Amino acid sequence: MALLRHPFAINGGTIDNTSGSPLVLVPGAGGYSLGGNFTFIGSSSLDFGTAVVTNTANHTVTVSANTLAIGGSIAGSGFGLTKLGVGTLLLYGANTYSGNTIVVNAGTLALTNGGSIASSPLTVSNSTLDVSGLSAVMTLPSFGISNSTMVVQSLPSTTTNIMTTTLNVGGKTNIINIAFVPLITSYNAVFHLIQATTVIGTLNFGLGTLPVASPPYVGYITNHAASGTVDLVLTGGPAPVRALVWAGTDTGDNGPTAWDVQTSVNWTNAGTAGYTTFDEEDEVQFDDTSAGSPSPGLVNLEGSLTPAA
Amino acid sequence: MIFTAANYTINLDNGGSWTGGGLTIGSTNTVITFIGTANTHLNATATWTVAAGSTLILDDTRQSFDAAGTVKGFNWNSRSATFAGGGTFNFQTPFGCNSTAVNTENNPGGVVNLLMNPVTSTASAGTYSGGFTLTAGTLNFASAGSAEAFYGFTAPSVCNQWRDD
Numbered sequence: 001m002a003l004l005r006h007p008f009a010i011n012g013g014t015i016d017n018t019s020g021s022p023l024v025l026v027p028g029a030g031g032y033s034l035g036g037n038f039t040f041i042g043s044s045s046l047d048f049g050t051a052v053v054t055n056t057a058n059h060t061v062t063v064s065a066n067t068l069a070i071g072g073s074i075a076g077s078g079f080g081l082t083k084l085g086v087g088t089l090l091l092y093g094a095n096t097y098s099g100n101t102i103v104v105n106a107g108t109l110a111l112t113n114g115g116s117i118a119s120s121p122l123t124v125s126n127s128t129l130d131v132s133g134l135s136a137v138m139t140l141p142s143f144g145i146s147n148s149t150m151v152v153q154s155l156p157s158t159t160t161n162i163m164t165t166t167l168n169v170g171g172k173t174n175i176i177n178i179a180f181v182p183l184i185t186s187y188n189a190v191f192h193l194i195q196a197t198t199v200i201g202t203l204n205f206g207l208g209t210l211p212v213a214s215p216p217y218v219g220y221i222t223n224h225a226a227s228g229t230v231d232l233v234l235t236g237g238p239a240p241v242r243a244l245v246w247a248g249t250d251t252g253d254n255g256p257t258a259w260d261v262q263t264s265v266n267w268t269n270a271g272t273a274g275y276t277t278f279d280e281e282d283e284v285q286f287d288d289t290s291a292g293s294p295s296p297g298l299v300n301l302e303g304s305l306t307p308a309a
Numbered sequence: 310m311i312f313t314a315a316n317y318t319i320n321l322d323n324g325g326s327w328t329g330g331g332l333t334i335g336s337t338n339t340v341i342t343f344i345g346t347a348n349t350h351l352n353a354t355a356t357w358t359v360a361a362g363s364t365l366i367l368d369d370t371r372q373s374f375d376a377a378g379t380v381k382g383f384n385w386n387s388r389s390a391t392f393a394g395g396g397t398f399n400f401q402t403p404f405g406c407n408s409t410a411v412n413t414e415n416n417p418g419g420v421v422n423l424l425m426n427p428v429t430s431t432a433s434a435g436t437y438s439g440g441f442t443l444t445a446g447t448l449n450f451a452s453a454g455s456a457e458a459f460y461g462f463t464a465p466s467v468c469n470q471w472r473d474d
Contacts, residue, residue, distance in 0.1 A: 007440055008459050013414065014447040018422075023456040026431050030440060030462030038443070046450065 007051075009033040016041035022067075027051045031072060034059055042066035042087045055079045055097050063087030063107060080120060083109055088130075091115045103127040111138065124148045125171075131161060132179035140164040143196070146171030149208065153180035154191035154232055167196030167228060169203055176221055177208040178232060183241045183281060183308045189234040193221075196228035205230045213238050241308050242269050242279070246286045246299065249275055259284075260302035283308045321345035321369055321383070330355030330388060334396060337362030343383070345369050350384035350407075359396030361418055366399045372406035375461075376433030380426050380454070382406040387439070392446075395419040403458055405437030412439070416446030427454035435461020 007030025015038060017023050022045040031052040040046065042065035055076030061068070062085040069090040074081070080099025083089045088108040098119040103109040105126050111117070112133030122129075123144040130151040131138050137155070143164040148171070152161045176193060194205070203223035210217040217237035223230055244267040248256045253264040265275040267284070278284065284307045286299070316339060324347035334341055337360055348371055359365045369383035382402035389410040392398050395418040403425040405412055414421050428435075438461045450456060 007462050007465055009440065009442040011442055011444050013443045013445045015443070016447055016449045018449055018451045019453055019455065021453065023450055023453070025450070026457045026460040028435070028438075028460050028462035029464040030459075031465075033465075036444075041447070 007031045007033055009035055010038050012036035012038060014039045014041060015046065017044040017046040019044060023047065025049050034074075034076075037061070039064060039085070040068040040087065042068065045069070048072065050093060055081065055099075058082070058099055060084055061089060063089050067110075083107065083127075091117065094118075095120070103129065123168075124150075134161075138162045142166040142168065143194075144168035144170070145174050147174070149175045149177060150193075150205075151177045151179055152193055154178055154182060154193070156182055157189065157191055160192040160195045160229075162194045164194070164196050166198045166200065167194065167203075169199065169201040169205075171204075173204050173206040175208040176205050176230075176232070178210050178217075180211055181217065181232075181234065181237075183283070184234065184237060185243060185283070186240050187235055187237070191232040191234070192229060193232055194228075194230035199225065199228045203228075203230060207232070210234075210237075241281045241283055242276075243283045244269055244276070244278060244285065246284065246290050247275055248290045248299070254300075254302060257298045257300045258302050259299050259305060261305065263302075278305070278307075280306045281308045316340045318342040318344060321349035321371075322347045324348040326350060326352035327355075328352045330390070332357040332365070334359045334363045334365060334394070336360055339363040340366065342366040343369050346371050348372075348384055350386040351388035351390065352386065354388055355390045357390060357392055357398070358394035359392075359398060359416075359419065361395035364397040364399060366401060367404065368401040370402055373436055374403045374406045374425070375428035375430070375435050377429050379429045382425070385410065385412075385437075389413070389439075392416050392419075392421055395446075398422065400424055403437065405439065405441070405458075405461075407436045408439050410439040411442060413442045413444060414446050414448055415444040418446065420447040420449055422449045422451040423455035423458045424452045425454045425458060426452070428457050428460070431457055431460040437461045438463050 008027050024047040034055045037060040039062040045067040047069040050071040052072045053074040060082045064085045065087045067088040071092045073093045074095040074097050076097040082102040086106045090110040092113045092115040095117050101120045101122045103124045108128040110130040118139050121142040126147045128149045132151045132153045205221050207221045219234040247268050250264040250266045258264040262277045269276050330351045330353045370381040372384035374380040385408035387409045391413045398421045401424050
């Protein structure tokens with residue numbers, strides 16, 4: 001008798017993890033079929049792992065506490081997901097479903113690592129969108145946000161965190177919390193957070209929190225209606241790191257081969273005359289311009305060093 | 310089998326077919342525990358019904374669940390089972406051992422607790438390759454090993470079921 005072999009089909013009901021610790025499910029090659037709405041109670045967090053998820057209609061996932069993570073690609077042409085509940089739904093797979101993603105009435109939608117919903121219009125209302133763990137730009141066909149909070153990490157200044165064709169903004173000020181900023185080489189430092197081709201409504205993003213630093217970061221959010229961009233501008237904070245180039249010219253101190261901390265003047269700093277020492281977190285570059293090292297290419301690392309790049 | 314208002318521990322030691330396969334715990338405050346190592350196995354599609362307030366504990370250790378046989382359970386013999394009734398199912402050992410069939414939880418108000426021990430390796434094929442459908446009720450991953458309860462599932466496909474009747 002020929003039968004269709006099913007994977008783990010979730011057509012309704014409730015799932016929980018009461019093992020006392022977060023779990024990562026191992027569902028085999030069958031993956032998941034999402035054929036109904038379900039609730040994750042969230043006594044402890046649960047990760048569905050990286051198995052594929054086939055969504056067969058528009059469905060609601062309620063996360064009542066902690067985190068429900070889905071790392072497999074969620075497929076389903078024309079079908080979407082609505083996330084409810086105060087817990088976090090975390091997506092870390094490259095999802096292909098093309099229906100709407102709707103996050104409403106509290107809770108968090110988080111995307112991390114290579115997570116994406118590039119084919120899904122996203123609407124976030126009275127909730128939190130956390131993309132601070134993404135390793136790449138988030139692209140969306142459309143992005144609607146109102147009365148909500150975003151959590152982002154500032155990407156290098158030439159990159160934009162979220163790029164969307166249409167940005168629909170509403171409600172009161174939408175708060176952006178900055179979870180991380182890369183090393184600053186100068187102030188003012190500008191980071192592009194959102195870029196939209198078309199804006200509907202009035203851009204109303206405001207700065208929430210900045211990463212803890214000493215001295216503390218100071219900055220603001222700019223809403224550029226004409227260009228459809230939202231930027232973070234940092235006007236102050238920890239001393240900027242420098243971009244040093246190896247010179248190998250110190251005939252005193254620890255010598256022309258020594259890479260040490262604040263001792264040997266074996267570096268040049270672009271835009272500054274003369275030679276300088278290395279400070280922790282400085283960016284360093286070794287190229288062919290060094291004229292001083294007695295043995296070409298010879299550099300002795302003195303102790304523990306923490307360059308920026 | 311029908312149980313009402315009494316607690317029993319039953320040793321499934323006859324090694325025979327459970328023809329019909331049905332089970333009903335029809336009243337509240339009843340706890341029924343199945344243990345055993347003999348090859349007692351389902352021989353037909355089954356519905357197991359546990360009324361709200363009652364508990365079925367399955368702790369049979371006959372049939373290998375994983376290739377190495379480090380975890381064992383009742384022999385489901387590729388017969389589908391539905392868990393129903395609004396009560397509690399405590400699977401101390403995994404369900405689905407030796408099964409290409411699909412099991413279903415349709416247990417509004419009830420709970421299925423997966424309490425199995427972990428297998429030594431999920432690299433080799435498991436003996437529960439069929440599938441599981443959650444329709445209603447709570448499916449609770451209640452032990453560390455329960456994360457591997459469905460590790461043997463294979464890719465969705467049209468296949469032929471095989472049974473060792």
